[in-house]
Amino acid sequence: MNYETVRETDPAVADALDGELQRQRDTLAMIASENHVSPAVLEAQGSALTNKYAEGYPGKRYYAGCEYADEVEQLAIDRAKELWGAEHVNVQPHSGTQANMGVYLAMLDAGDKILSLDLNHGGHLSHGHPANFTGQLYEVEQYVVDEETGYIDYEGLHAQAEEFEPDIIVSGYSAYPREVDFERVQETADAVGALHLADIAHITGLVAGGVHESPVGVADFVTGSTHKTIRAGRGGIIMTSEEYADDIDKAVFPGGQGGPLMHNIAGKAVGFKEALEPEFDDYAAQVVENAKVLGETLEGHGFELVSGGTDTHLVLVDLRPSHPDTTGGDAEEALEEVGLVLNANTVPGETRSPFNPSGIRAGTPALTTRGMGTEEMEQVGDLIARVVDAPDDADVKAEAAAEIDELTDAFPLYE
Numbered sequence: 001m002n003y004e005t006v007r008e009t010d011p012a013v014a015d016a017l018d019g020e021l022q023r024q025r026d027t028l029a030m031i032a033s034e035n036h037v038s039p040a041v042l043e044a045q046g047s048a049l050t051n052k053y054a055e056g057y058p059g060k061r062y063y064a065g066c067e068y069a070d071e072v073e074q075l076a077i078d079r080a081k082e083l084w085g086a087e088h089v090n091v092q093p094h095s096g097t098q099a100n101m102g103v104y105l106a107m108l109d110a111g112d113k114i115l116s117l118d119l120n121h122g123g124h125l126s127h128g129h130p131a132n133f134t135g136q137l138y139e140v141e142q143y144v145v146d147e148e149t150g151y152i153d154y155e156g157l158h159a160q161a162e163e164f165e166p167d168i169i170v171s172g173y174s175a176y177p178r179e180v181d182f183e184r185v186q187e188t189a190d191a192v193g194a195l196h197l198a199d200i201a202h203i204t205g206l207v208a209g210g211v212h213e214s215p216v217g218v219a220d221f222v223t224g225s226t227h228k229t230i231r232a233g234r235g236g237i238i239m240t241s242e243e244y245a246d247d248i249d250k251a252v253f254p255g256g257q258g259g260p261l262m263h264n265i266a267g268k269a270v271g272f273k274e275a276l277e278p279e280f281d282d283y284a285a286q287v288v289e290n291a292k293v294l295g296e297t298l299e300g301h302g303f304e305l306v307s308g309g310t311d312t313h314l315v316l317v318d319l320r321p322s323h324p325d326t327t328g329g330d331a332e333e334a335l336e337e338v339g340l341v342l343n344a345n346t347v348p349g350e351t352r353s354p355f356n357p358s359g360i361r362a363g364t365p366a367l368t369t370r371g372m373g374t375e376e377m378e379q380v381g382d383l384i385a386r387v388v389d390a391p392d393d394a395d396v397k398a399e400a401a402a403e404i405d406e407l408t409d410a411f412p413l414y415e
């Protein structure tokens, strides 16, 4: 892989592209929302479809020349239906947030009520944060996890829903390590006459791979992004029943977006085809197994995991009990210096600021894509512990960096 053609036109951008490729090759990508897509997905995303305007949907476009755009979008839709078992799929949202926006625009009026998980407890900006359009347009109340157990407080959610009477309840999270009980949220939604949006952005691949309960056919709307655990082209997706199909399609286009990013939709189609292969189920199972071993290794070194473990692709570490003087930002920075990239994250009962919170979030999707297994997760867990225990020790960091070089060489990326 090289950027020779870009270099002829624009050496500055080519340098940055080369730098990013090398960065990904030489580091351990443990931001839980990231992954490494296949060369086929990359090629599709870099295709001539980027030039095409195709407002509308397959067979009903506002422009001529859409025969190949139609073909690609229909393939993406059909494959998504097969992967997740949805009745209706819209693959045009530019991102997971745009997918959520499609649902809100379709179903809510300004001032309507959203009940969603607090961002500090693992929620997402697009679920009603005051700095996001959702917090500005709608009336939002947030539920929490039980701070003792780290699990969603489903009873508290139910009681809050009875009191607040939301128009929509949002489940599905961005920093929640446990399996979500979508049926239980649905029972609450039914009891209070609310719609239910399950945002599975982080766990699309785990659901498709059969290692996490599916909300499809349970919740009214299922949204997600398509480049995280599912490892397809970058963007968003909405799944729903025939009942809401027209409302959703109109809310995405022309409601919230113009021309679809057809090159990204091609990347979605290719990634979905890859995910339909039986090997993808093995991949999804390995992602979860790797996260479990990573978590157990960290616990063995005295770290405290929110909820005491994980059922998913990520672990959330509360540094306060084991490292009271180390912030999530300190840990993130020291680990990045040695070549391990994860993110500082808020934790339930957060006592610091969101800019430098008390936790770190680490995910296994990208390392699993590189072929790493449980043995490597033990090594990575040991490495994290050594660096976070001594973030200012140059010898410890030099040794950790050398170990990461060996690991990344042993599991090469985009050769």
Ligand code: DSN
Pocket: 032, 033, 096, 174, 175
């Ligand atoms: N930025 C993503 C994450 O890291 O969870 C969510 O959009």
